[in-house]
Amino acid sequence: QVQLVQSGAEVKKPGASVKVSCKASGYTFTSYGISWVRQAPGQGLEWMGWISAYNGNTNYAQKLQGRVTMTTDTSTSTAYMELRSLRSDDTAVYYCARWREGDIDYWGQGTLVTVSS
């Protein structure tokens, strides 16, 4: 069965970077992309962008351009999302999800990233 397993919770100081991993199993990794979505406490879903696991093409949300990088390692079927210059309003649960060129059909369990001095 399709599974996306994310790395554990992180606590970071303002200005630092965080890198969240997402290991996929149960499907052909390069046949789909990975999308990243975050959710601040008590707030709605925020789309961050996607990466094609086939060719590495990316599309990032405009507000995160320059601070976010999404990558994949096809040898281990793992996707990564790095967010730099962290601020307190980056505190959120970060989800990876299987992207099928439009919608998102399977989700990881979420990774809580807390940004606090």
Next chain:
Amino acid sequence: DIQMTQSPSTLSASVGDRVTITCRASQSISSWLAWYQQKPGKAPKLLIYKASSLESGVPSRFSGSGSGTEFTLTISSLQPDDFATYYCQQYNSYFGPGTKVDIK
């Protein structure tokens, strides 16, 4: 960027009620829209894709319709498991702000 809005923001309903949630896009997105259900502390779940296609395993009481700029998600007979927050999403882009369905 195309903006997504949803109405209402909160909806109080009873088991057995027919429930309709509306999602609007600031410009035409054809049928490139998905609907998700999220329960507290859980990841979202895909319900509807391409505006009106039911995702495998999703109960048939859920249906989607619309195209262009206006879309609806309908639950034909609300069940206890359906109390949750519902989000629309433009394909490859932003989510709507969500509609919370709670118990009347």
